[in-house]
Amino acid sequence: MQDNPFDLTGRTAVVTGASRGLGQEFGRALAAAGADLVITSRKRDDLAAFQAEIESLGRKVTALELDVRDHGSIQRMADAAANACGAIDILVNNAGCNVRKPALDVSWDDWNLVLDTNLRGTFFVAQAIGRGMVERGYGRVINIGSVTSVAGYAGLGPYCASRGGVKQLTMSLADDWGPHGVTVNCLAPGWFRTEQNKVLYENQEWLDYLVDRIPLRRPGQPGDLRGAVVFLASDASQYVTGQTLLVDGGISTGATRATVPAKD
Numbered sequence: 001m002q003d004n005p006f007d008l009t010g011r012t013a014v015v016t017g018a019s020r021g022l023g024q025e026f027g028r029a030l031a032a033a034g035a036d037l038v039i040t041s042r043k044r045d046d047l048a049a050f051q052a053e054i055e056s057l058g059r060k061v062t063a064l065e066l067d068v069r070d071h072g073s074i075q076r077m078a079d080a081a082a083n084a085c086g087a088i089d090i091l092v093n094n095a096g097c098n099v100r101k102p103a104l105d106v107s108w109d110d111w112n113l114v115l116d117t118n119l120r121g122t123f124f125v126a127q128a129i130g131r132g133m134v135e136r137g138y139g140r141v142i143n144i145g146s147v148t149s150v151a152g153y154a155g156l157g158p159y160c161a162s163r164g165g166v167k168q169l170t171m172s173l174a175d176d177w178g179p180h181g182v183t184v185n186c187l188a189p190g191w192f193r194t195e196q197n198k199v200l201y202e203n204q205e206w207l208d209y210l211v212d213r214i215p216l217r218r219p220g221q222p223g224d225l226r227g228a229v230v231f232l233a234s235d236a237s238q239y240v241t242g243q244t245l246l247v248d249g250g251i252s253t254g255a256t257r258a259t260v261p262a263k264d
């Protein structure tokens, strides 16, 4: 192992869904640890500002188009990444979406959108990038799950199903690819304010309700995910595979009080 097992110098990481939100946080953390990046979006132009930010750190950045609901697009991205960078060492399978609705209102198309993006997309991107990792005998795959990988929430039926699937998929891929030197883990964020969910955070009543259920008493903030993604991407986690690492302020504990508040 290197002197600094968290050092990613000389490694290349693909981060999907890096046009905004958590994908950019993951990319920033990996680049700060030394990695060059391949970043993706359905609209390549939406990557320009982030590409410039990471290049200003002295890292090489390749911006590619990717729609994870399109098998051909996944293959084109993997081929272009290999042509531009050679070996891909790290994959952060981050692209995802959500539909928030009571279960009785969820349509067939809602279900397909969420499952096709979050679960089918995660598998086929892992397959396309993982092929080269298996051939070379080295790789770190990080599937982005969620606290909903381990807990159910009202209004998130398709999303919870997709994230539970990502957790199980992670264990299966870890078994498949462990003998080939490729680790596969799931990084599961709790509640972080991004474009995907900002409408919730604009409602103070809902925010108070959320914070009351988080043992660390605040929603996630951007820097909270950095250590976890670098750990799972680096040699520091070389004997860790098939695991789901929750970074959630503790909300997955259940966070239900079993005592009544003391009276003054």
Ligand SMILES: NC(=O)c1ccc[n+]([C@@H]2O[C@H](COP(=O)([O-])OP(=O)(O)OC[C@H]3O[C@@H](n4cnc5c(N)ncnc54)[C@H](OP(=O)(O)O)[C@@H]3O)[C@@H](O)[C@H]2O)c1
Binding pocket: 016, 017, 018, 019, 020, 021, 022, 023, 040, 041, 042, 043, 046, 066, 067, 068, 069, 094, 095, 096, 097, 098, 117, 144, 145, 146, 147, 188, 189, 190, 191, 192, 193, 194, 195, 196, 197
């Ligand atoms: N925010 C949270 O609290 C939270 C918690 C747990 C897990 N997560 C998961 O973490 C990931 C990032 O979340 P976020 O909050 O940053 O979401 P976000 O702001 O909505 O960003 C989602 C990213 O996914 C990409 N994407 C969506 N559909 C895609 C498709 N069909 N093909 C390719 N890329 C696609 C988007 O890229 P383009 O639109 O540019 O193509 C965008 O970059 C998601 O998978 C989300 O489910 C989020």
